Amino acid sequence: MPKSLLEQLPEIATNEPADFHAIYNGLVADVRSEYLSSSQTFPWIVGFSGGKDSTLVAHLVFSALLDVSPSRQIRPVHIVANDTLVESPLVSAHLHQSLQEIRNAADTLKLPITVATTTPKDEHTFWVLLIGKGYPSPNSQMRWCTDRLKIQPTSNYIRNQVAACGSAIILLGVRRDESEARRKRIDSYGNGMDSRLHPHKDLQGAFVYRPIVDLSTDHVWEILASHEPPWGGTHDRLIKLYRDAAGGECPIVLSQEDAPGCGTNSSRFGCWTCTVVEKDKSLQGFVDSGNRQYSPLIEFRDWLREIRNDPTLRQGRRRNGKITVINDKLIPGPFTLDARRMILERLLQTQQAYGDTLITEHEIDTIQRIWVNDLLAMNTPGDDA
Numbered sequence: 001m002p003k004s005l006l007e008q009l010p011e012i013a014t015n016e017p018a019d020f021h022a023i024y025n026g027l028v029a030d031v032r033s034e035y036l037s038s039s040q041t042f043p044w045i046v047g048f049s050g051g052k053d054s055t056l057v058a059h060l061v062f063s064a065l066l067d068v069s070p071s072r073q074i075r076p077v078h079i080v081a082n083d084t085l086v087e088s089p090l091v092s093a094h095l096h097q098s099l100q101e102i103r104n105a106a107d108t109l110k111l112p113i114t115v116a117t118t119t120p121k122d123e124h125t126f127w128v129l130l131i132g133k134g135y136p137s138p139n140s141q142m143r144w145c146t147d148r149l150k151i152q153p154t155s156n157y158i159r160n161q162v163a164a165c166g167s168a169i170i171l172l173g174v175r176r177d178e179s180e181a182r183r184k185r186i187d188s189y190g191n192g193m194d195s196r197l198h199p200h201k202d203l204q205g206a207f208v209y210r211p212i213v214d215l216s217t218d219h220v221w222e223i224l225a226s227h228e229p230p231w232g233g234t235h236d237r238l239i240k241l242y243r244d245a246a247g248g249e250c251p252i253v254l255s256q257e258d259a260p261g262c263g264t265n266s267s268r269f270g271c272w273t274c275t276v277v278e279k280d281k282s283l284q285g286f287v288d289s290g291n292r293q294y295s296p297l298i299e300f301r302d303w304l305r306e307i308r309n310d311p312t313l314r315q316g317r318r319r320n321g322k323i324t325v326i327n328d329k330l331i332p333g334p335f336t337l338d339a340r341r342m343i344l345e346r347l348l349q350t351q352q353a354y355g356d357t358l359i360t361e362h363e364i365d366t367i368q369r370i371w372v373n374d375l376l377a378m379n380t381p382g383d384d385a
Contacts, residue, residue, distance in 0.1 A: 134334030
């Protein structure tokens with residue numbers, strides 16, 4: 001296989017000024033070449049978070065499809081976002097608006113693109129697990145939210161495509177220069193011979209394609225700023241989102257290996273309820289830039305983090321009835337029923353102050369059913385919280 005533009009980027013980057021138009025055209029050519037691969041036509045699944053990296057990947061894929069004649073557009077493309085249902089409000093609004101813009105343009109142009117959004121199961125939403133079952137607020141040692149809210153919903157979507165088509169190709173906006181840990185993980189996976197693909201570690205039958213793996217952050221921003229999205233409009237809303245929040249995005253998470261990127265200072269666009277981070281710099285950035293309506297959300301998140309380790313608010317036993325002792329220290333179980341009632345009351349007060357829905361009536365009904373069952377039998381066999 002001839003040396004792709006991605007492999008030439010380190011050389012291009014040393015030449016000043018960099019020709020970002022040439023880089024962009026080379027990236028589109030690489031994506032188009034892979035789309036037209038003669039060895040397979042498995043569906044593409046573009047992981048879309050609405051952040052800069054996944055937006056650029058979607059941009060490249062859409063542009064590449066426009067360069068392919070309709071008779072050769074036989075490979076289906078799925079642009080898939082994950083909505084945890086507790087996304088940062090401004091980020092959520094941007095995500096859903098972007099998805100609608102992509103969907104409208106794809107329909108108008110009759111491109112083989114399906115736009116989809118995955119969400120957690122009804123029994124796995126953040127509020128049902130935290131307030132219903134009493135799962136303690138997530139922290140770095142017990143980050144139960146990542147698996148239920150992010151990994152499982154999107155992984156199930158991919159598995160369904162693999163089951164239906166025999167395989168699927170996942171396009172991710174991961175880049176080597178995001179962090180040293182990311183670089184090491186990327187370098188540990190070797191693509192197949194004469195291939196841009198490598199098998200996904202956890203999703204059997206799925207392969208990973210990383211179109212922008214060798215781009216720097218500057219490359220990403222320069223390309224986005226100098227090329228309007230092929231589905232119409234501009235990237236100005238995305239640029240303003242980053243400027244106001246002074247941060248980056250939580251990436252698409254498809255495995256526990258990727259989970260450390262969720263809830264860290266290096267990935268600040270995420271759930272407004274995230275208690276893994278000490279402070280929500282992203283949401284605070286929105287408030288500081290004039291969006292003061294989000295102040296009640298920050299206050300609630302900070303309070304939820306503070307009460308996590310209050311022993312008076314936690315049960316002695318886990319939901320499976322077991323008592324956990326490590327180094328002669330009792331590890332508390334879920335929030336007590338009284339604590340859960342208190343959290344729900346505080347959340348509803350926050351919702352009223354905020355002026356928009358934070359928890360649905362369906363979630364409240366589910367929570368109350370769990371409470372009734374817990375009153376009848378406090379221990380639920382098989383639950384591992």
